Every structure is written in structure tokens, then in C-alpha cells.
Amino acid sequence: MLQGVVSPRLAVPGHIARPPYADDGVVRRWDEDRVKSPETIERMRHAGAVAAEVLRLAGEMVKPGITTDAIDRYVHQLCIDRNSYPSPLNYNGFPKSVCTSANEVICHGIPDSRMLESGDIVNLDVTCYIGGVHGDTNATFLVGDVDEASRQLVQVSEECMWHGIEAVVPGRPLSDIGRAIEAHAKNF
Known part of the structure; x- marks a missing residue:
């Protein structure tokens, strides 16, 4: 796959709350409690809903002839319009507001x-930072x-994800998730 030209990083207005790495690109150790309060869980739901909406709208742009840079600019603006910071931007120096992995890019x-x-x-991997x-x-x-092989890859990959999610059960080893995914994938 040929690589294109990466355009300059887009700016985020000053009124948008930023994650700790936004200015210097350095991701620091996260020292928050793993058990979240009901208030934090509600903020997480809201952030997830914002990200889901941005992803849905960005997905509508996917068509032959569009550049992933154009998708990035759109995602960036969608995040800003929702008072959220596009989380990939400057995460460990990442230069863009969305991750776009075409074909063999994992x-x-x-x-x-x-x-x-x-x-x-x-x-399209969309992450929005809002409400901390x-x-x-x-x-x-x-x-x-x-082609059919690519369609099947996308379909089976999504099915594997759902099998992995279903395997998340309190008290069960994390390895159950990988086993559930592998068992489904081996059918194809």
C-alpha cells in the first residue's frame, strides 16, 4: 500500500478540556482508582455516546475517492463541535485526531x-475526551x-469481538476472552 502525505496537526480551541498528554505528548502513569464511582461511570457513558456519534458520522464519509486526511479533518471538527478533545491527537506524539487503518494496516x-x-x-478508531x-x-x-474474502474478514472479526465480550464474566480468567475469540475464528 502506498503511503500518502501527512498534513500538519490540527489545532484545538482553548476552551476544550484536554487530557494530561495533550500539550507535550507524554503519557504518564494513570493513578486513578480502578473501581469507578457512579458519577464517573455516567461521564464514561456520555463520552462513549459522543464517540459513537462521531464514528457513525465519520463512517458516512467512507467512499472511493475520499482521503483519510479528509476523514481526520471531519472527525476533528465533530469532536470540537461536541466540546470534546480528539483523544488520539498528540497521544505519544500521534499527529492526528482519528486512527484510520486501511487494508493491511493492523x-x-x-x-x-x-x-x-x-x-x-x-x-476508523474514534476516541473523545470529555468530562475528564x-x-x-x-x-x-x-x-x-x-471482494468476498474482505467482507468475510470484516464480518468474522466483528463476530469474534462479540464472542470475546460475551466471555467477560466476573471471576473468570482473562484468558477465557482469547479462547472465545480463537474458537470462533477457527471456524473460518
Whole structure:
């Protein structure tokens, strides 16, 4: 896959609350309690809902001829319009507001000037910081006419995710999640 040109980082208005790494790109150790208060959980739900809405709208842009840089600019503005900080921006120096992983890029792809083409698949990873918490979501989108193997990859990957989520049970080992995912994936 050819890499495009990465445009300059976009600015975030001063009134938007920022995560601790926003200015210097340094991600520090997180010392918060792992057990969240009901108020924090509600803020997490809100941040997740904001991220889900931004992802849905960004997904509507996915089509042949659009650049991932254009998607990044749109996601950036959608976050700002919702008084949220686009969490990927400057996280460990990441230069963009959304991760866009096309085709063989596994994750955390950097948006650039490359145009999406019919037959591509692209994952959009949207995270919004609002209310002192991050809402994080992603989805993989089909670009134009996609071959059956790619369609099946996207479908089975989503099914694997749901099998993994269903395996999250209090008191059960984390390894159960991987086993559930692997068991489903091996069927294909």
C-alpha cells in the first residue's frame, strides 16, 4: 500500500478540556482508582455516546475517492463541535485526531493524502475526551465493491469481538476472552 502525505496537526480551541498528554505528548502513569464511582461511570457513558456519534458520522464519509486526511479533518471538527478533545491527537506524539487503518494496516494508522479506493476496507478508531474521561470506539467500513474474502474478514472479526465480550464474566480468567475469540475464528 502506498503511503500518502501527512498534513500538519490540527489545532484545538482553548476552551476544550484536554487530557494530561495533550500539550507535550507524554503519557504518564494513570493513578486513578480502578473501581469507578457512579458519577464517573455516567461521564464514561456520555463520552462513549459522543464517540459513537462521531464514528457513525465519520463512517458516512467512507467512499472511493475520499482521503483519510479528509476523514481526520471531519472527525476533528465533530469532536470540537461536541466540546470534546480528539483523544488520539498528540497521544505519544500521534499527529492526528482519528486512527484510520486501511487494508493491511493492523491498527493506529495515520491519516494521510492517500485516496480510498473501491475494494478497500478501513477501520476508523474514534476516541473523545470529555468530562475528564475517554470514550473509545471503532468500526471497519467497506469501501465501494469489496471482494468476498474482505467482507468475510470484516464480518468474522466483528463476530469474534462479540464472542470475546460475551466471555467477560466476573471471576473468570482473562484468558477465557482469547479462547472465545480463537474458537470462533477457527471456524473460518
